[in-house]
Amino acid sequence: MRTTAESTEPSAATALLRFATAGSVDDGKSTLVGRLLHDSTSVPSDQLEAVSRASRARGQETPDLALLTDGLRAEREQGITIDVAYRYFATPRRRFILADTPGHVQYTRNMVTGASTAELAVVLVDARNGVVEQTRRHAAVAALLRVPHVVLAVNKMDLVDYAEAAFATIADEFAGYAASLGVPEVTAVPISALAGDNVVTRSAHMDWYSGPTVLEHLETVPVTHDPTDDPARFPVQYVIRPRTAEHPDYRGYAGQLASGVLRVGDRVTVHPAGRSSTIAAIDALGQSVEVAWAPQSVTLRLADDLDISRGDLIAPANAPVRAGQDLAATVCHLHDRPLRPGDRVLVKHTTRTVKAIVKEIPTRLTLADLSQHPDPGELAANDIGRVVLRTAEPLAVDPYAASRRTGSFLLIDPADGSTLTAGMARAATGSP
Template sequence: MDTPATPAGHPAADAALGATSLLRFATAGSVDDGKSTLVGRLLHDSKSVLADQLEAVESASRNRGQDTPDLALLTDGLRAEREQGITIDVAYRYFATPRRRFILADTPGHVQYTRNMVTGASTAELAVVLVDARNGVVEQTRRHAAVAALLRVPHVVLAVNKMDLVDYDEDVFAAIAEEFTRYAASLGVPEITAVPISALVGDNVVTPSAHMDWYGGPTVLEHLETVAVTDDPADDPARFPVQYVIRPQTPEHPDYRGYAGQIASGLLRTGQHVTVLPSGRTSTIEGLDVLGQSVDVAWAPQSVTVLLADDLDISRGDMIVPSDASVTPSQDLTATVCHLHDTPLTPGARVLLKHTTRTVKAIVKEIPSRLTLDDLSQHPEPGRLVANDIGRVVLRTSEPLPVDAYADSRRTGSFVLVDPADGSTLSAGMAGHAFADAVRETAEAEGLSVADDDGWDF
C-alpha cells in the first residue's frame, strides 16, 4: 500500500514522513541510448537482482558470445526484444533501497511505440530521458520531452549516457544539458536534473564516477531516492469519486449509508460542506471511516467511506467535492488525446468515455488538429487520429461530467475513450489547454508554423 501524503500539521505527519515512500518513474530515450542497460545497472548495483535472475542473464549473454553479462536482459523480457536488442513493450520492475521503494516503467524508444511511453509515464512522478552523448538531443529526445510535458510529469532527469565513448568530456555534457533543459523548460517541465553517466560500466548510476570529478551532482539513484514526490493535499481541492454505496442493513447498523471510494485529490474533514456532482445537491460530512475506524480527516490517496448528514440519491460515478471548491459539470469537453488503438479515431465516432468511476456515452464531434512532436508543427483538420498520434478532440457526452483541467489534477483531469463494441481502450485523454499553450509559445519562439483558426482552437 502506498504511503499517503500527509497534510501539513496533521498528527500523522511525522509517522508518514518517516516511512519508506514510493516513487513511480519511467525511462525513455531513442533506440540504443541504453535505457534497458541503465535499468539493469540500477537493479544490479542496488542489489535488487535475485541470484537465479542474474544466472539466467549471464547464461543468455554467453550464448550470444558476450564476455560480460548484458544487464539489458533483466528488463527486455519478450523474445523479440532479446533477439533484436530493442524494447518493444513497457517493462515494469519493482525494487527497493533502504530509503525508498520504486515502481519502474522501462518504455520503448521507437517512434511507433510512442503510445507505450504514454502508458508507462501516465502515472509516473519522474521520467528519466536518456541521450547518447555521441548523438546529443535528437528528434526522439524532443518527442519524449514533449510527452513528459503533455502528461505533466513533475520531475525529469536527463541522463547523458555513454560518456565513456566521448572521453568523459565535460563540454559535451554541458552542451547537451543546456539544449535539452532549454527545450523542456519551454514546454513547461517544472524540474530538470542532468546527470552524466555510463550505464555500461556504472559511472554515476549508483556510485559516483572516478572519471568525472568535474561533476558534483547526485548519481541517478541518489536523485531517485531524494527527489520530493509528495505534495501537501491541503493545497489541492478535494475530489472523491464514489465507487460503491455501502448499505449493510444489519441490526447493529440499521441506518448506515456510506459512500466508499478513493480520494483522488485533496482532503476531507468531518463537518465539511460538500456538493454531490453532477446533481448539485449539498450536504455535510457527518463521518469518515478508514479501515473500519472513524477519523476526523482523510486525504488522498486514502480509501475511505464518507457518511453524509442527509439522505441523497448518490450512486457509483457521482463525485463529492467541497462546496467552496467545486467544478462545473459539462457535456462538452475539449481535450488533448493520445490515440492508442490500431483503429483510427474519426469525427462522428461513438465511444464510451471513462472518467474516474463514471462511464458515459460520447461522440467525437471534431478533431481540430494533430500535433507533430518532431517539430511541434500543427496539422489542422487531420480527419482522423491513428495509433501514436496526439491531437485535439471535441467531445459531447450523454451526461454532464465534473472534469478538472489536467494541469490542475492528473487524476480528475484525465479520461479514456473506450470502444463500446469490445471494450478496448482507444485513446487516453487530458482535459484543458495548458500543454497546447506551451506548444504554441515554443513553436512561435523557434519560428515554426502555427495554425490559425483552423488549427489549435483556443
C-alpha cells in the same frame, strides 16, 4: 507508533519516488535500469545468477543487465522493451517505484501509461545520435502529463571518448526544447550504463562533470507536492447496502480519495447532480474515523438520503467541480485506427464512463518545431493534438493542470473496448 492526534492528519513527508524511464530503441534504457538495480544492490542473488546463466548461454562473458527488465520472451528475442515493467527497490535514503517503458515508437502508448503517475522521468539519448524525434516525443509526453522533474541521461559516453563537448551540445539542445514545452526543470547527466559511469558511482572518466549521479539525484530530488494540499475529490466506486439486522439503514459510498482531505461534518456536493449534504461518518478498515486523506480508500456516509451511484464525484461544497457536456482536451492518440471528428467513443473518467462524440480536432502538434497544425482531419497513432468532445451526460472534470487524477481520462472504442486515446482536460467542462 502514531499517537491519536498524529493518526488523524496526513504526513507531509514522503519517502517514495515514482519515476519512469523512456528512450529510443537501442539507447540502452534497459541496461541503465539493470545497472541501477544491480549497483544499488537491489537484485536478489538468485535473479542475478539466472541473468548470468542466460548471458553465458548467449556467449557473453559478463551479465547482460538488460535482462533484469526485459522479462517477456518477445522482448528477449527482439532485444527491445515492449511491456511496461514495474520495479520496486529501495536505498537507505528513499524507496522507489520504477516504470520501465518501451522506446519503440509503436509502444508510445505504454510510455503514456508508465509516466501518467510518475513524479520524475528519465529520458535517455545515445551520445552518438543526440536528440531525435522519439526523444522529442518523450519530452512532449512528459510535459503533457505534467511530470514535475525530468532527467536527461546522455548514455554511451564511452563511445564518444567521454567528450564534454558532445554532452554539452546534447544537453543544451534538449534543455531548449524542454523549456519550449514548459518543462520546469531538466537535470542532465552524462553516463555509460554499460560500464556504470555516473549511474550509481561517480565516473573516473568524466572529471569535468561535477553534478550528481543518476541515483544521487533520484535520492535527493524534492517531491514536494502533497495530494492532500489539493481540494478533496472522491469518485464513488461502489454503493454499500449490507441490509443486515445489525445495520438495517446502512448506506455507504466506497472509493479512493483522489486528492484532499475530508472530515466528518464537512459540507459536500455530489456531482454532476449538484446536490449537497454533510458527511455523517467515515469508515476505514471497518472502523469509524474522523478524517480521511488521499490516497486512502474509505466509505463515506452522508446525512441525507441522496441518489448516488458509481461514477458520481463527491467534493467539498466550497471547492466544487464544474460539470458539463463539452470537454476540450489535449490528447495523445494510442490506437492504430485514426481518431476523426464524428467518431463515437466512450469517455472513462475516474469511475464514470459515458458516451461521447468527437466534435472537432482543432490542431495537431508538430514535434519538430512545436507548431500547431490546424484542422488536421484526424489523429494517427502517437499523434498529440487537441480535441473537443460532446458527452451524452454531464462530467465533473478538473483541468489537468490542477489535478492529474481528476483531469485525465481515456477514450474507449465502444465496439470492442480497446483504449483509443489518453486525454488531459484543458479546462473545466461546460455547456456551449
